[in-house]
Amino acid sequence: MKLKQFVKDWTLPVAIAVGTLVYLLFYFVPQLDAAGDTLGQVVDTIFPFMVFSTLFSTYCRIDFHQMRPHRWHIGVLLAQVALVALNVWIIFCVEAQPEQKLIWESVLTCIIGPAATAAPVVTAKIGGNINTMTAYVVISAFGSALMIPAVFPLLERGASAGFWEVFFIILQKLALVLVAPLVLGWLVQHYAKRLCAWIVSIPDLSFYLWSAQLAVTSGVTVRNIVHSDAALRTLIMIATFSLILCLVLFLVGRWIGRQLGDEIDGGQASFQKNTALSIWVAYVYLNPVASVGAGCYVLWQNIINSFELYEYRNRKS
Numbered sequence: 001m002k003l004k005q006f007v008k009d010w011t012l013p014v015a016i017a018v019g020t021l022v023y024l025l026f027y028f029v030p031q032l033d034a035a036g037d038t039l040g041q042v043v044d045t046i047f048p049f050m051v052f053s054t055l056f057s058t059y060c061r062i063d064f065h066q067m068r069p070h071r072w073h074i075g076v077l078l079a080q081v082a083l084v085a086l087n088v089w090i091i092f093c094v095e096a097q098p099e100q101k102l103i104w105e106s107v108l109t110c111i112i113g114p115a116a117t118a119a120p121v122v123t124a125k126i127g128g129n130i131n132t133m134t135a136y137v138v139i140s141a142f143g144s145a146l147m148i149p150a151v152f153p154l155l156e157r158g159a160s161a162g163f164w165e166v167f168f169i170i171l172q173k174l175a176l177v178l179v180a181p182l183v184l185g186w187l188v189q190h191y192a193k194r195l196c197a198w199i200v201s202i203p204d205l206s207f208y209l210w211s212a213q214l215a216v217t218s219g220v221t222v223r224n225i226v227h228s229d230a231a232l233r234t235l236i237m238i239a240t241f242s243l244i245l246c247l248v249l250f251l252v253g254r255w256i257g258r259q260l261g262d263e264i265d266g267g268q269a270s271f272q273k274n275t276a277l278s279i280w281v282a283y284v285y286l287n288p289v290a291s292v293g294a295g296c297y298v299l300w301q302n303i304i305n306s307f308e309l310y311e312y313r314n315r316k317s
Contacts, residue, residue, distance in 0.1 A: 010310075011207070011208070011211045012214060012305055012306040012309070013306050015211040015212070015214040015215040015218065015302075016215070016218045016299055016302060016303075017218075018215045018218075019214065019215035019216060019217065019218030019222070020218050020219065022215075023219035023220075023222045024222065026039070027226060043216055047213070050209065050213050050216070051118075051213060052180065052181050053181075053209055054117075054118055054121065054206055055117055055118070055182070055185075056181040056185055057199055057202075058118075058120050058121050058130070058181075058185075058206040059134070059182050059184070059185025059186070060189060060199045060200055061124070061130065061206070062130050062185070064131075064186055064189070066131035067132070067134055067135040067138075068132075069135065069139070070132050070135075070136075070260075070261070070262065071260040071261060072132075072256060072260040072265065072269070073132075073136050073139055076253055076256055076257075076270050077139065077140065077143055079253070079270065080111065080140075081143075081147070083111050084108065084112050084151060087104060087108045087111055088108070088154070090104050091104045091108065091155060099231075099234055099237075102234065102238075102290060103238055105155065105282070105286045105293075106238045106242065106282070106289070106290040106291075106293025107241050107242070107245055107293060108151075108155075108286075108290075109281055109286065109290055109294050110242060110273055110275070110293055111245065112144060112147050112148055112151065112278070113144060113274050113275065113277050113281070113294070114137070114140040114141045114143065114144035114273070114274045114277065115140040115141075115268075115269050115272060116137075116274045116275070116301075117274055118210045118213070119133055119136075119137055119268050119272040120133045120134045121207055121210045122207070122210070122272065122305050122309075123264065123265060123268045124206075125204075125312070126268075126309060126312040127264060128264035128265045128268060129262060132265055133265050133268060136265070137269075138182075140269070148281055148285075149164075149165075152281065152285035152286065155285065155286065214298075214302055217275070217276070218298070221292075221295035221298060221299065224279075224291060224295050225295065225296075228288075228289055228292055230289040230292070235289075235292060238293045238296065239292070239296040242294075242296040243300045246297055246300040246301050247300075249270045249271035250267050250304060251267075252270055253266045253267040253268070253269055253270020257269075271304070273294075273297060273298075275294040275295065275297055275298040275301075278291070279294045279295060
């Protein structure tokens, strides 16, 4: 019983540990190579469906009439733009130092990414407003789709790609995991009410689906670190900077939300990032090693989420 309660209370760290240990098991045991290759193909196939199902179950719960812009949306978005501009300036200043440039590029991939599509899931669990948070996820997706093709071609390879070409590629990727479940959730709410009621009746369904995704993401992150050709010192610096950034974004978002009327949502919107998109962007435009920053970031943000959930449970009890 105690073990069951521990897993329930610390679901996100448990998911991170499971994903990490499963990958390391297949990595260090040669006899599992064939099974690991097969499992990897299965995971690659089902992962988009895991993301889709998590969001769909979330969107079945939201009130679409409450999805409208708020003041804190503008504040968090402006803070993101300002931090992106500062980060780009730093990259230009350290351009002659490859290691420093790589570290700051890894930071940029985290800052410029949109809010995590699963952010409403955690926000709802800690007493935030799932409706306004979902609205911000949509706004943030368009904001990042504008910033990424405007900024990244200035820094590294891939500058020949046109703005609109990159813009629509990013929008297409986001549409598959954001717009499609959003539309389906609305349709189910209005035209399949019994199905919607059944989905809503399952306690914490979205949260546990998200935890399964996190286990997979953690395994992928460890794989990227293990197979990276960067020096250990560089990887440690990238991981450290991503932790510092995670804390800064969390505190900045909380402060903005406190000033503009929604502290919980402001914090989650600012620091909880769509790291899958950030990793893809790092591979396309920058150095693949820069993707390690986003991979580490997903671990830090979910550790913070775990402490938020723990604190919220204690307050409620």
